[in-house]
Amino acid sequence: MLKALVARFKEGCGTGAFPPAAPKLPPDFKGRPEIAADTTEEDVKAMRAVCPVADALFFRDGKASLDMGRCIFCGRCAEVCGKVRFTGEYRLGVFRREDLIVKAGEKEYAPPVQTDGEALALEGSLHLREVSAGGCAACELDANVLGTPAWDMARFGIRFTASPRHADAVYLTGPVSANMQLALEKTYAAMPEPKFLIAAGACAVSGGLYKHGNLPRTPSLYIPGCPPHPATVLEALLRFCGAGRGK
Amino acid sequence: MNRSKIDFCSAADEVCARLDSLGGYVNPAKVAPLKGSAAHEVAVGPVHAGVIEPGHFRFQCMGEDVYNLQIFLGYQHRGVEEAIVAADGHLPRQIALAETCAGDTSAAAAIAFAALMEGAFPERFPAPGDEARRVRALMLELERVANHVGDLGALAGDVAFLQSAAFCGRIRGEYLNMTALVCGNRFGRGAIVPGGARVGLPDGICRELKARLARVKPELDRALKLMFHDHSVCERFDGTGKVPKEVAREIGLVGVARRASEEFNGDVMARALVRRVEINEAHGKMARILDGEAPEGNESPEITDGKGGFRTVVAAVPAWRGKLVHAAAFSPEGKMLRYRIVDPSARNWPGLAWALRGEQISNFPICNKSFNLSYCGTDR
Numbered sequence: 001m002l003k004a005l006v007a008r009f010k011e012g013c014g015t016g017a018f019p020p021a022a023p024k025l026p027p028d029f030k031g032r033p034e035i036a037a038d039t040t041e042e043d044v045k046a047m048r049a050v051c052p053v054a055d056a057l058f059f060r061d062g063k064a065s066l067d068m069g070r071c072i073f074c075g076r077c078a079e080v081c082g083k084v085r086f087t088g089e090y091r092l093g094v095f096r097r098e099d100l101i102v103k104a105g106e107k108e109y110a111p112p113v114q115t116d117g118e119a120l121a122l123e124g125s126l127h128l129r130e131v132s133a134g135g136c137a138a139c140e141l142d143a144n145v146l147g148t149p150a151w152d153m154a155r156f157g158i159r160f161t162a163s164p165r166h167a168d169a170v171y172l173t174g175p176v177s178a179n180m181q182l183a184l185e186k187t188y189a190a191m192p193e194p195k196f197l198i199a200a201g202a203c204a205v206s207g208g209l210y211k212h213g214n215l216p217r218t219p220s221l222y223i224p225g226c227p228p229h230p231a232t233v234l235e236a237l238l239r240f241c242g243a244g245r246g247k
Numbered sequence: 248m249n250r251s252k253i254d255f256c257s258a259a260d261e262v263c264a265r266l267d268s269l270g271g272y273v274n275p276a277k278v279a280p281l282k283g284s285a286a287h288e289v290a291v292g293p294v295h296a297g298v299i300e301p302g303h304f305r306f307q308c309m310g311e312d313v314y315n316l317q318i319f320l321g322y323q324h325r326g327v328e329e330a331i332v333a334a335d336g337h338l339p340r341q342i343a344l345a346e347t348c349a350g351d352t353s354a355a356a357a358i359a360f361a362a363l364m365e366g367a368f369p370e371r372f373p374a375p376g377d378e379a380r381r382v383r384a385l386m387l388e389l390e391r392v393a394n395h396v397g398d399l400g401a402l403a404g405d406v407a408f409l410q411s412a413a414f415c416g417r418i419r420g421e422y423l424n425m426t427a428l429v430c431g432n433r434f435g436r437g438a439i440v441p442g443g444a445r446v447g448l449p450d451g452i453c454r455e456l457k458a459r460l461a462r463v464k465p466e467l468d469r470a471l472k473l474m475f476h477d478h479s480v481c482e483r484f485d486g487t488g489k490v491p492k493e494v495a496r497e498i499g500l501v502g503v504a505r506r507a508s509e510e511f512n513g514d515v516m517a518r519a520l521v522r523r524v525e526i527n528e529a530h531g532k533m534a535r536i537l538d539g540e541a542p543e544g545n546e547s548p549e550i551t552d553g554k555g556g557f558r559t560v561v562a563a564v565p566a567w568r569g570k571l572v573h574a575a576a577f578s579p580e581g582k583m584l585r586y587r588i589v590d591p592s593a594r595n596w597p598g599l600a601w602a603l604r605g606e607q608i609s610n611f612p613i614c615n616k617s618f619n620l621s622y623c624g625t626d627r
Contacts, residue, residue: 004410007473011466014417026424028431028446052343074437076339130298134325136623137300138350138434141397144298145423148416162296179322180301183293209344210325226436227350 014149019238023090023231030073030086031232037105039064039083047077047084053202053209057084068092069100069205072226093223093236100205100224111235114242118194119220122168122241124157128198129167129191131184133213134177138227139201143171145230153234156243164188169196169220173227175203176213188216196220198240201227285310289608293322300622306608316603316611318596323626328586335583338364338441345573346436348588349624351394354386354426355566356588357439358546359573363562364441366548367577372442377541379443384542385456386426386435388529391567393422395522395529396467398619402519403474405612406483414470421463425456453537460537464530471523484516488602488614500598502569502591504618518617525567555579568592568621590624 016024025031044059051057056070057077066077066084077084091111094100099112114120132140146153147160161167164187176184188197199219202208208226221240223233237243287308293301303319327348334340345360346353361383365372375383400415423433430438430446438446474480490500495508503521511517536542548562556579564571569591576585595618602614 003476004473007414007469008410010469011414014413024424026427026431029427030431050339052337052340072343072436073432074339074343075431076437131294132298132300132323134323134623136347136350136353137621138347138353140298140300141351142433145416145420147298148420149413150417150420160298174323175325177323177325179324180293183301183322187294209340209347210330226347227434229433 015152015155016150018151018231019235023229023235025088025090025229025231029088029090029229030075032068032087032089032092032109033066033071033078033102034085034087034107035064035066035102035104036083036085039104043081043083047080050076050080052076064104066102067100067206068102068224069097069222070202070208071224072202072208073224074226090229090232091235091239092225092228092232093221093239095221095240097205097219097222100222111239114240116220119196119240120242123243124241126156126158126169126237126241126243127161127167128158128169128171129164129187130160130171130173131180131187133172133174133180133184133204134210135174135201135203139173139203142227142230143173143200143233146234151230151234153237156238158237158241158243164190165192167191167195169198170216171198171200172204172215172219173201175207175210176215178213181213184213185216198223198237200233201225283309292319302622304611306603306611308608311607313603313606313608313611316600318600320596320622320625323623325627327627328588331586332583342440343436345588346434348627349590349592349621350434351621352390352566352568352571352590352624354383354390354435354439355564355571356573357435358383358387358544359562359564359566359571361439361441362544362546362548362564363560363573363575366550366562367558367560367575368441368581375443375544378447380541380544381448381536381539382429382444382446383439383544385429385448385533385536386438387564387566388533388536389422389426389429390435392526392529392533393419393426394567394619395526396422398616399471399474399519399522401616401619402484402515402613403480405616406480408474408477408480411470411474411480414466414473418463418467418470421459425459428452428455428459448537457534457537460530460533467526475519475523481516483613484519485514487515487610488606488617489514490598490602494601495598498597498601499594500569501594502566504595504598505569515613515617557584566591568619569595588624588627590621590627592620592622593625595620596625 041059044064047057053070056067197217197219198221199205200223205222223236289306292303301322305317306313307315331341331344345356396415397419400412404412426435427433490508490513492508507517507521546562546564548560551559559576561574572589574587599618
C-alpha cells in the first residue's frame, strides 16, 4: 500500500496541459496542407504520381485542390515540387465533407464553429459507441489513448460507452468492410434519438486506400488523418459539442 | 476438468477453416456437442464493449467451465493483398497498403515489404545503407516496446490494478511520441521505403531520444514492479490460461506466446513476463543503435526460382507479436502476381482458444489481452 502511494506521488499528474494550452506535436507533424496559388496542372499530375491515394490531389476549375478526407498525410507530394506544404495546424475536424477540400492559394484558416443545437446540447456529456469496421486498428488505438491520464477526455464529459443504448454518436473507424456493414447498421439503429455519426480517419471519411462501404447516414463530424493525432481528435470532439471553451 | 481428454485440435482446425472461408458460419453444435441442463453457449461480438476490433466469439460452457471457445473472424477483411497486387508499379501506394494491414505493426510491415522488394529487384533497390538500417531497427524496437507497455497496462487494467494501467497508458504514449519524433507519425508510417528510409537519424534526434529513453525507463520499471509485486495481480495471472509447451509446439504458436510456453510455463503471467523481458532487450538494442551501431537486417529474403523465370520471394521480420511473413510471386517480367501476408496473429488465435479451456468466461479478458492478437492482420 505504502509503495503504491509512493509510486503515485512520484508519478504525479500525467495529464497534459492541452487544452487549453497548445498540444505538444512532433517537429515533423503534418497538419493541414497549404497549396501555392500558382500550382499548375502539370504539378498536380507529378504529385498524383507519388500519392498513395487515388484522387486525393486534383485539378478542377483552374485550381489545384487537396482532399484531406482522402489524404493519409505521408508528405510525399510536398517533396515533388514544393507547391504543397504541410503546416502544423492540427485542428482538422469539420462538420461538412466539402470543408475537407483545401484549394490552392488558401491561407487563412479558422476551424468551423458548431451551430447545430442538438450537438451543442451534448456539452459536458458526449457518449460515443466505437464501431471498428475494416480498418487497421491504428485509429482505434489513438482513440483509446484519449482515455489515458495523458489526455483524459473524461474531464470534458466525453467517454466511450459499451452499449449503443447509452450512446449519442457512433465513432466510426475503418472503411466499412462488407462483413461489418450489418453490424454497423444494427449498432446505429440501436441508439436513441438524437444521434450522430462521427467518421474518424481517412478510411471512415472516404475509404482512404480501400473501397468505401455504405454509411448509415451522413456523418456530422469528419476527422481526417491516418490515423488522426489524438490532439486532432480531442479538439474536434470538443468543438463538436461546444465543450472546453474558456476552461 | 481434465483438459487432456479434450481434442484441442478441433479448436485449431475450426479457426483455420474459418480463415480459409471468410464470412462462413459453422454450426457449433456439430463441433462440440455438449449435452445436459448445464450446457449453454455465450455469444459475443462482432461489436465488443471496448474500443477494439470486431470478431465473434462463442463460449461453449458446461456450468461455469468453458469447454470450447470458437473464434469467428473475417469482419475486417478488406482485400489488402489483392490491393497490393493491383497497385503493382505504384510503390508509395503498395507501402501504404502494407502499413495499414495491421496498424500496430506498421513499421514491421513496411520493413517486410521493403526487404521483399529489395530481394526481388536488387538492381532497382540497393541494400539499405547504415543509417537506413539504424532507422528501421529503431522503429521496430520502439514499436515493440510501445505495444508491450500498452498490453501490460491493459492486463493490469483487466484485473482492476488501476495504477499500473494508468502509468503504462501514459508511458506507451511516450514511446509513440519518440517514433513521431523520428518521422512525424506516431505509428512510424511513411518512414521506410525499399532501398532505404525517407528519414534519417541526425545527432540532435539521437541525443533527444537517448535522454527520453533514460527518463522513461525508470518510470516504466516502477509501474511494472508495482504490478508484478502485487499479490492480487499475481493471484489472477498465475496459472491462468495455461498453454503447455507441447501444445504450443503442436498448434505452432509464434512470438511472445511461444516464448512464454518454451521459457516459462505458458500462463498469463508467463506472457506478461516475456513482454517485460522483451522490453529490456529492446532497450539494450535501442541504446546501441543510438550510439551508432547499424544492425544487420535479419529479414534476408528467401528467393525461390520456379520454372520459366517465375519466382517467389519471402521476407520475415521479428515483429513485436512474433514472426511477420510477407511473400510475393513475380512473373519473368517482374510483374507482381500474388501477395500474401501472414501476421503472427494468424498462428496464435488457436492458442487463445486452447488457453481458455477449463477457464471461466470471466478470465477471458486477461487471457485475450495476454495474447493481444490482431484481427485486421489476420483478416487482411
